[in-house]
Amino acid sequence: MRAAVMIISWLLLWMPRPAAAAALIADISSHEIEITSSFTGTSLLLFGAIDWAKDSNGQRLDARDHDIIVVVRGPATSIQVRKKTSIGGIWVNRHSAVASDMPGFYVVASTRPIHATLLPEVVAAYGLGLENIEPVWSDPPPTAESGTFRRAIDRGMAKTLLFAERPDAVTVLGETLFRTEIYFPATVPVGTYSAEIYLARNGVVVAHQTTPLSVTKIGLERAIYDFANTRPATYGLIAVVLALCAGLVAGAISRRLSS
Known part of the structure; x- marks a missing residue:
């Protein structure tokens, strides 16, 4: 795998490109993750190459002064x-809140901790x-507990x-x-992601x-997922009926075993 990454990265590096192009070329080992019933998680390899000879302004760069930050x-x-x-003595829910517009997945990987790499104002920008992930509280918590x-x-x-934040x-x-x-x-959510x-x-x-x-999602999982999202009322009704049937069957079996 490492040899393949190096070959691909070198090919990307030496591809012709405009003089004003950024001195960074990267890709990911797969642009799609397919979830099936046996899916237990997976890792993707993100790799790339840097043209240390110039930056976007055409200035000479020193490789020792650089860092890479990846945000998925x-x-x-x-x-x-x-x-x-x-x-x-009983634990009960006292307060609840709903944060909207939050990423369902957020991982930062870097060569060094972000704040050792970038100025604070750049990190914020x-x-x-x-x-720097700011939730939009659709159902806000008490101000003192935000x-x-x-x-x-x-x-x-x-x-x-x-x-996750993974420096180094x-x-x-x-x-x-x-x-x-x-x-x-x-448990990774379905949808469109970006690797920055x-x-x-x-x-x-x-x-x-x-x-x-x-x-x-693919296969049966995709069919169930699509049905649940396009016909939520029908999906909910079917789920209730199946739960009732399962309860009746379990009760019948229990009575037969006890008689």
Whole structure:
């Protein structure tokens, strides 16, 4: 695999391109993840090459002064957060909130920690890192607890491997090639993704490329998913009927075994 990555990256590097083109070329091992009933997660290889000879302004660059940052962002979704409180020894939901327009998947991989690579204002301008994901509260939490709810989102998504920040996860091979692996867990949401690659130097971004990626269901899972989304009422009714039938069958079996 490593030999193939190096060959492809060198071919990409020496392809003719306009003088004003960015000094960064990257791709991903597959632009589509197919989810079946046996899907337990997968990793994709993101790789690329850098023309250290010039930047977008035609200036000479020094490979030792550069860093690579990779951001893989999933489709927007809504995330519900609940805060439990103990009342009389019983834990109950005290407050809840819904954050809209949140990425369903967000992973940052880099050669070094982002804040050691880019100026703070550059990090904020490009919206890099979990701290720069701003939720839109469609059902807001109490003002005094907004920070608590925001951190709970990060913890919950990180626990399911849907959010991650991985400094030192991008490997530079020599002074030209780079690579990193991005893991997608079994719970990865379906939709359109983007892999954003940034070439950083002296605290700023000197080149940037975006590569598309999609996660889709296939086979029976795709048919059920499409039916549930196009006919939600019918899907819900069928689910209720099947649950009732399963309960009746289980009850009949239990009575027969006990008689």
